[in-house]
Amino acid sequence: MKPHAPAASAAELPPGPQERRTAKRGTAMSSVTDKAATPAAQRTARQADWLRSILGNQQFLLLVALAALVGYFTARNSVFVSTGEIAGMLLVFSELILLAVGETFVIVSGGIDLSVGAVAGFSGVVAAFAMRDLLAGHQSEALVLTVGTAICASIGIGVGLVNSALIHWARLVPFVATLITLGAGTGMAIVLTGGAPIGSDSAAIGLTADRVGPFPYLSLSVIAIAAIAWLYLHRSRYGRYTFAIGSSAFAARAAGINVRRHLTSVYVLSGLLAGLTGMVFYMQLGSGAPTSGDGAELTAIAAVVIGGASLLGGVGQMGGTILGALILTVVSAGLIISNVSPNYNKVAVAICIAAAASLQALRPSGRRER
Amino acid sequence: MTSDREPLYEARHIDKSYGSVVALSDVSFTLHPGEVVGLVGDNGAGKSTLVKCLSGVHSPDKGELLLDGAERHWKSPRDTIAAGIETLYQDAGLAPDLTIGSNVFLGREKPKPGLLGKLGFLAQKDMEREALADLMQVGVEVPPSSRTVSQLSGGQRQAVAIGRAIAWARKVILLDEPTNHLGAYQAGEVLSVILAARERGLGVVFISHTLPHVLQVTDRIVVLRLGRVVRDAPTAEFDAESLLGTITGLIEI
Numbered sequence: 001m002k003p004h005a006p007a008a009s010a011a012e013l014p015p016g017p018q019e020r021r022t023a024k025r026g027t028a029m030s031s032v033t034d035k036a037a038t039p040a041a042q043r044t045a046r047q048a049d050w051l052r053s054i055l056g057n058q059q060f061l062l063l064v065a066l067a068a069l070v071g072y073f074t075a076r077n078s079v080f081v082s083t084g085e086i087a088g089m090l091l092v093f094s095e096l097i098l099l100a101v102g103e104t105f106v107i108v109s110g111g112i113d114l115s116v117g118a119v120a121g122f123s124g125v126v127a128a129f130a131m132r133d134l135l136a137g138h139q140s141e142a143l144v145l146t147v148g149t150a151i152c153a154s155i156g157i158g159v160g161l162v163n164s165a166l167i168h169w170a171r172l173v174p175f176v177a178t179l180i181t182l183g184a185g186t187g188m189a190i191v192l193t194g195g196a197p198i199g200s201d202s203a204a205i206g207l208t209a210d211r212v213g214p215f216p217y218l219s220l221s222v223i224a225i226a227a228i229a230w231l232y233l234h235r236s237r238y239g240r241y242t243f244a245i246g247s248s249a250f251a252a253r254a255a256g257i258n259v260r261r262h263l264t265s266v267y268v269l270s271g272l273l274a275g276l277t278g279m280v281f282y283m284q285l286g287s288g289a290p291t292s293g294d295g296a297e298l299t300a301i302a303a304v305v306i307g308g309a310s311l312l313g314g315v316g317q318m319g320g321t322i323l324g325a326l327i328l329t330v331v332s333a334g335l336i337i338s339n340v341s342p343n344y345n346k347v348a349v350a351i352c353i354a355a356a357a358s359l360q361a362l363r364p365s366g367r368r369e370r
Numbered sequence: 371m372t373s374d375r376e377p378l379y380e381a382r383h384i385d386k387s388y389g390s391v392v393a394l395s396d397v398s399f400t401l402h403p404g405e406v407v408g409l410v411g412d413n414g415a416g417k418s419t420l421v422k423c424l425s426g427v428h429s430p431d432k433g434e435l436l437l438d439g440a441e442r443h444w445k446s447p448r449d450t451i452a453a454g455i456e457t458l459y460q461d462a463g464l465a466p467d468l469t470i471g472s473n474v475f476l477g478r479e480k481p482k483p484g485l486l487g488k489l490g491f492l493a494q495k496d497m498e499r500e501a502l503a504d505l506m507q508v509g510v511e512v513p514p515s516s517r518t519v520s521q522l523s524g525g526q527r528q529a530v531a532i533g534r535a536i537a538w539a540r541k542v543i544l545l546d547e548p549t550n551h552l553g554a555y556q557a558g559e560v561l562s563v564i565l566a567a568r569e570r571g572l573g574v575v576f577i578s579h580t581l582p583h584v585l586q587v588t589d590r591i592v593v594l595r596l597g598r599v600v601r602d603a604p605t606a607e608f609d610a611e612s613l614l615g616t617i618t619g620l621i622e623i
Contacts, residue, residue: 119417234488237479244476247467254463255477314467
């Protein structure tokens with residue numbers, strides 16, 4: 001793979017690199033030994049390190065918070081952990097997680113995608129028109145849903161390409177580019193439908209009720225997509241380039257990465273997952289509702305931010321995003337089951353974001369001082 | 371010392387403007403194998419622009435670039451990297467949120483063996499280990515390569531960037547201010563690394579504001595002023611005073 005191992009082996013370096021290196025190691029060590037002077041100080045330092053590493057592990061804290069929330073809501077109403085309630089929460093989670101997964105890639109790459117909620121609503125509506133016609137022609141449900149999924153996916157990919165074109169050709173910042181497609185998608189969905197839901201597909205709703213234990217099949221397939229996305233963000237070349245570009249687009253380009261092509265694929269991925277979310281909405285409602293995705297982009301971004309990603313790019317974790325989405329789902333379901341007015345939901349989301357963001361400020365590794 | 375040989379890398383009559391600002395004007399420049407050429411000039415003289423033309427970040431508006439005598443048109447740094455040219459950019463070449471190992475392998479990641487590798491998955495542990503070995507081999511001592519670059523000091527970052535360039539270069543190394551952020555001792559290390567690269571037959575372009583370093587390590591010095599080459603001569607023909615005078619324009623050629 002490597003063209004050749006560097007031939008400047010230690011022995012060739014003039015004059016006496018071996019001594020120099022030892023000397024250097026000596027100086028590097030000295031600060032450590034100073035710290036270790038008294039055992040008591042050492043112990044305190046170790047405890048501080050331990051505390052900081054716990055505080056710095058966003059995902060561990062999120063897991064604790066999630067467990068605490070589940071425990072709290074269960075104490076208030078034990079129905080909260082019933083199979084049916086969990087299945088219901090997982091379906092709500094399915095509406096959110098694909099958007100949040102796509103948004104994680106975009107945010108890690110240093111961008112933002114405001115259009116995902118609108119894409120979900122718009123693609124769901126367009127697909128609903130086609131599916132209504134197919135159902136009227138007595139086609140099988142499997143065919144109908146396959147065609148619908150294909151339409152949703154294509155629209156999502158299309159909007160992703162438009163976003164990318166606005167960013168790279170029209171040279172708009174991602175916020176503005178995706179604000180345009182957000183407005184266009186929301187508006188077109190209303191225009192096409194006149195505001196009313198399209199279609200009435202009770203068979204689709206019925207499918208969402210099929211489940212193994214508390215896991216609806218729909219949610220399982222969505223979770224599988226999220227798991228694959230996790231692997232690709234953190235273990236693959238694709239994810240590595242996403243982090244590199246978000247961290248420093250220049251460094252990525254200088255290393256030979258085709259930044260423009262990669263970013264295009266990131267927005268296409270985000271669009272695709274948003275389109276598939278349109279299908280998730282359709283299946284739950286049995287119709288394409290033009291407003292179904294309204295505001296969903298902000299919930300998705302909230303999940304990503306709670307998960308520990310930086311809006312500056314280069315930092316983020318898929319595990320954090322998934323936990324963030326779970327927390328938001330549990331909070332909104334928990335408020336309902338505790339008889340709190342749903343109007344408080346947005347306030348609760350705000351509190352979650354505030355708590356997560358202040359924890360990040362305590363993180364041990366001070367962010368870039370560039 | 372090497373003028374009788376074929377040039378390794380050559381720029382002929384390069385022009386480059388940013389809008390109405392002329393950054394380079396009719397700049398010609400040659401680099402031979404096993405030669406260290408110093409590129410000096412005041413701020414805004416065009417040094418970094420020339421490096422970016424030589425490394426494929428910018429395309430020159432006019433002029434030719436020849437590697438091993440063949441004319442080349444770089445479309446992006448990807449092309450120069452593939453041709454064996456490595457570049458250290460002033461303060462900008464590393465991705466701060468990535469680990470040291472990931473930075474050393476950035477753009478040429480090692481895939482996992484077998485099917486997983488074909489699916490795009492990376493052999494991260496191998497890369498971290500090899501990166502550390504590479505850096506040690508070129509005389510750069512850094513903390514564990516699983517640290518992110520943002521956790522390193524300025525000097526350590528610079529060391530990683532230099533180590534990466536030296537470890538991968540096959541023909542040419544372009545170093546834009548490699549001794550920035552370095553103490554006297556570390557700068558000395560870098561200079562010996564440069565000399566070792568020359569021994570390997572690489573061509574090195576060395577940009578620095580620290581003129582004693584330039585006089586110490588280069589074979590030839592090219593002086594840029596306001597986008598033009600005002601002097602191109604063997605290092606032996608300069609001393610600290612005459613070099614400074616040529617850079618500032620106090621000494622007219």
